[in-house]
Amino acid sequence: xxxxxxxxxxxxxxxxxxxxxxxxxxxxxxxxxxxxxxxxxxxxxxxxxxxxxxxxxxxxxxxxxxxxxxxxxxxxxxxxxxxxxxxxxxxxxxxxxxxxxxxxxxxxxxxxxxxxxxxxxxxxxxxxxxxxxxxxxxxxxxxxxxxxxxxxxxxxxxxxxxxxxxxxxxxxxxxxxxxxxxxxxxxxxxxxxxxxxxxxxxxxxxxx
Numbered sequence: 001x002x003x004x005x006x007x008x009x010x011x012x013x014x015x016x017x018x019x020x021x022x023x024x025x026x027x028x029x030x031x032x033x034x035x036x037x038x039x040x041x042x043x044x045x046x047x048x049x050x051x052x053x054x055x056x057x058x059x060x061x062x063x064x065x066x067x068x069x070x071x072x073x074x075x076x077x078x079x080x081x082x083x084x085x086x087x088x089x090x091x092x093x094x095x096x097x098x099x100x101x102x103x104x105x106x107x108x109x110x111x112x113x114x115x116x117x118x119x120x121x122x123x124x125x126x127x128x129x130x131x132x133x134x135x136x137x138x139x140x141x142x143x144x145x146x147x148x149x150x151x152x153x154x155x156x157x158x159x160x161x162x163x164x165x166x167x168x169x170x171x172x173x174x175x176x177x178x179x180x181x182x183x184x185x186x187x188x189x190x191x192x193x194x195x196x197x198x199x200x201x202x203x204x205x206x207x208x
Contacts, residue, residue: 052124053115053125054126054181055164058123074098075096077097087207091106092207093107102123113200114196114203121194125194129141131194135159135161135183147161147162147164147169148161158185161182164180176199181194181195182194182195
């Protein structure tokens, strides 16, 4: 019996397909790793709390930022007629218009170096301390990480308590990269002022 050309071609194609088919079960393929950057459940760094003072800053005010950036974040001096630093171009102290109540900043050579809580400031540090808290509570919380120095103008129990986050020690600190918090303790044994920032937190008379 003769096979027609068209039928012969069809038979060859079927044979080729059968020969090329792989009947082995496919190996399990691991699913691609999820893209955590695109996942809505991926953790996102929380912004700095606007009511918590740390050695690095308070809210948008970050130690080391330029005066222009600080003003963009908190506004300019709320009391331009008030006395700030003796040489404002080199060092100035003022309350920015949009800063929290009782908060002042120190600007040295165009950079934010210190943030101070005073008077009626309601802000607290990242350890939960604010104005009116006791030196005893601070020492118990920080343990050996807090260093005491005599107050320059008041007798004990007045003192200065330094808690350096990095770069600091009991000795005088000059490293500009050091960051810390200083609690000014009054004669009543309670916090009267709090300073946070670079080694400028050691200054006791404004900018000197």
